[in-house]
Amino acid sequence: MKTEAVDGTAGDRPRRTSEATKAAILAAARSRFAEQGYERTTIRGVAADAGIDASMVMRYFGSKEQLFEAALAIDLHLPDVRDVPPDRVPALFIRHFLDRWEGDPTDDALLVLLRSAVTNDQAAARMRDIFARQVAPAVAAALPPGPDAPARAALVSAQLLGLALTRYLLRLPPALALTPEQIEELYAPALTAVLTSR
Amino acid sequence: MKTEAVDGTAGDRPRRTSEATKAAILAAARSRFAEQGYERTTIRGVAADAGIDASMVMRYFGSKEQLFEAALAIDLHLPDVRDVPPDRVPALFIRHFLDRWEGDPTDDALLVLLRSAVTNDQAAARMRDIFARQVAPAVAAALPPGPDAPARAALVSAQLLGLALTRYLLRLPPALALTPEQIEELYAPALTAVLTSR
DNA sequence: TCACGATGTCAACAGACGTTGGCCAACAAC
DNA sequence: GTTGTTGGCCAACGTCTGTTGACATCGTGA
Numbered sequence: 001m002k003t004e005a006v007d008g009t010a011g012d013r014p015r016r017t018s019e020a021t022k023a024a025i026l027a028a029a030r031s032r033f034a035e036q037g038y039e040r041t042t043i044r045g046v047a048a049d050a051g052i053d054a055s056m057v058m059r060y061f062g063s064k065e066q067l068f069e070a071a072l073a074i075d076l077h078l079p080d081v082r083d084v085p086p087d088r089v090p091a092l093f094i095r096h097f098l099d100r101w102e103g104d105p106t107d108d109a110l111l112v113l114l115r116s117a118v119t120n121d122q123a124a125a126r127m128r129d130i131f132a133r134q135v136a137p138a139v140a141a142a143l144p145p146g147p148d149a150p151a152r153a154a155l156v157s158a159q160l161l162g163l164a165l166t167r168y169l170l171r172l173p174p175a176l177a178l179t180p181e182q183i184e185e186l187y188a189p190a191l192t193a194v195l196t197s198r
Numbered sequence: 199m200k201t202e203a204v205d206g207t208a209g210d211r212p213r214r215t216s217e218a219t220k221a222a223i224l225a226a227a228r229s230r231f232a233e234q235g236y237e238r239t240t241i242r243g244v245a246a247d248a249g250i251d252a253s254m255v256m257r258y259f260g261s262k263e264q265l266f267e268a269a270l271a272i273d274l275h276l277p278d279v280r281d282v283p284p285d286r287v288p289a290l291f292i293r294h295f296l297d298r299w300e301g302d303p304t305d306d307a308l309l310v311l312l313r314s315a316v317t318n319d320q321a322a323a324r325m326r327d328i329f330a331r332q333v334a335p336a337v338a339a340a341l342p343p344g345p346d347a348p349a350r351a352a353l354v355s356a357q358l359l360g361l362a363l364t365r366y367l368l369r370l371p372p373a374l375a376l377t378p379e380q381i382e383e384l385y386a387p388a389l390t391a392v393l394t395s396r
Numbered sequence: 397t398c399a400c401g402a403t404g405t406c407a408a409c410a411g412a413c414g415t416t417g418g419c420c421a422a423c424a425a426c
Numbered sequence: 427g428t429t430g431t432t433g434g435c436c437a438a439c440g441t442c443t444g445t446t447g448a449c450a451t452c453g454t455g456a
Contacts, residue, residue, distance in 0.1 A: 016433070016434095017432095017433090018432075018433070021433075021434090036317070037237070037316075037317035039235070039237035039238055039317075040237055040317070042412080042413070042414085043413085043414065043415085044412090044413080044414090052433090052434070052435090053434065053435050053436075054414085054415090055415080055416080055417090055434085055435075055436085056433080056434065056435085058414080058415065058416080059433090059434095063414080063415080064413095064414065064415095114316075115316055115317060117367070117368055118235075118312075118313055118316040118317070118363070118367050118368075119234070119235035119237075119238070119313060119316070119317060124367070124368050124369065127368050127370075128368065128369070128370055128371070131368075131370050132371075136372075148384070150371075150372035150375075151372045151373075151375070151376055151380070151384060152384065153372065154364055154370050154372035154373040154376075155361075155373070155381075155384055155385055155388070157360075157364055157370065157373075158357065158360035158361045158363065158364040158365075158373065159356070159357055159360055159388065160360070161360045161363050161364060161368075162355075162356035162357050162358070162359045162360020162361070162363060163353075163356045163360070165316070165356065165359050165360060165363060166352055166355055166356040166359060167356075169315070169316050169322070170315055170316075170322050170325050170326065170329075170359075171322065171326070172325075172326055172329050172352050172355065173326070173330075173348075174334075174348035174349045174351065174352035175349075175352040175353075175355075175356065177348075177349070178349055178352075182349070183353075186346070186349060186350065186353055186392060186395060187353055187392070189391035189392070189395045190353070190357065190388040190389070190391040190392045190395075191388070192391065193387035193388040193390065193391040194384065194385065194387070194388045197383075197384060197387045197388075214403075214404095215402095215403090216402075216403070219403080219404090240442085240443070240444085241443085241444065241445085242442090242443080242444090250403090250404070250405090251404065251405055251406080252444085252445090253404085253405075253406085253445080253446080253447090254403080254404065254405090256444080256445060256446080257403090257404090261444080261445080262443095262444065262445095
């Protein structure tokens with residue numbers, strides 16, 4: 001029944017398994033989408049990075065749009081802050097956010113999402129979905145319940161996404177010059193203000 | 199020497215003056231770049247909006263890239279806050295920023311710039327230039343001089359651009375639901391925090 | 397009247413793109 | 427060995443793109 005190797009390590013490599021190729025394509029796609037956005041990324045380019053022919057990309061993912069869709073899968077792994085002292089929450093969010101952006105240089109997922117969401121409706125919709133399912137609940141857990149909780153969550157998101165925008169996309173020199181510690185120190189009071197004002 | 203009409207108003211209009219055509223092209227280009235970004239905007243599309251042939255766009259602007267460059271010219275008209283009481287500055291910045299984005303629906307300049315700057319290096323460079331020449335000095339005028347003034351200016355920019363990002367680009371529902379007054383109320387303390395912390 | 401410059405159209409090129417279908421070679425099962 | 431399946435390449439399609447150059451039209455000044 002099964003055709004894949006039993007030991008999973010593929011001792012001598014006669015040919016690549018389709019799963020490995022699919023993963024290679026996806027990794028190449030993420031990298032290209034992250035650096036060039038949706039429009040300037042070409043299937044031929046992705047295929048070249050993955051060391052195969054462009055038609056293989058079509059076979060495995062159906063179309064460029066479906067490949068893009070597959071590249072957008074993201075779990076932010078936001079921390080649960082229900083048991084964190086309120087005055088520590090902003091710094092924790094900032095630290096987690098920077099870690100997610102700078103921790104693993106091979107993980108371009110957030111860059112793909114943000115860069116694409118600005119010009120691509122499909123990616124923007126995905127972003128709204130991630131906000132509603134992951135960000136808003138996580139921020140709400142740090143707030144006294146109230147009717148303006150979603151608004152505060154949105155403004156905290158604006159602050160963090162604005163940070164990513166100026167630092168990783170626009171690369172404003174002063175934003176690049178800051179260390180994560182300095183950002184935490186200067187920016188945490190601003191998050192606190194949004195979370196606690198009134 | 200001069201071939202243009204003396205009275206400048208072109209009383210009866212035999213044909214369009216080149217200046218009018220250039221302006222029509224530029225307006226069409228701004229609108230398309232704002233809505234679709236650089237890559238998906240086509241010269242043929244811009245020309246159609248302006249009611250002329252694509253080759254005219256080339257004649258007047260040389261290339262798509264130069265047309266784009268021309269569409270990026272922006273003056274933020276930031277207020278001078280040197281004589282404004284410090285506790286009023288954040289609300290003033292927010293108000294001015296929202297006015298600039300929502301005041302004139304035919305003025306897409308900021309949308310062009312932000313949407314393009316995320317995927318286009320040329321636009322990102324322009325953004326850095328605008329930050330350095332217009333934003334940083336304006337914010338610095340609201341601060342006691344110090345070595346971290348540029349960093350604070352960058353973080354203020356991050357907050358305002360993040361607001362534009364979530365509200366006008368990503369269109370997060372809670373960010374869209376807020377009135378300018380509510381934004382001012384909820385967000386001004388956050389700007390204050392960045393400007394005055396420590 | 398005639399020529400000329402300015403405004404504009406039209407047709408085409410050359411390259412890149414997403415996508416398709418046919419073919420090949422290696423492996424597994426019988 | 428034969429056969430079917432799997433991973434992969436190749437050539438081509440139709441379309442769209444930026445860009446170019448030849449040609450038309452019209453108002454104006456000599």
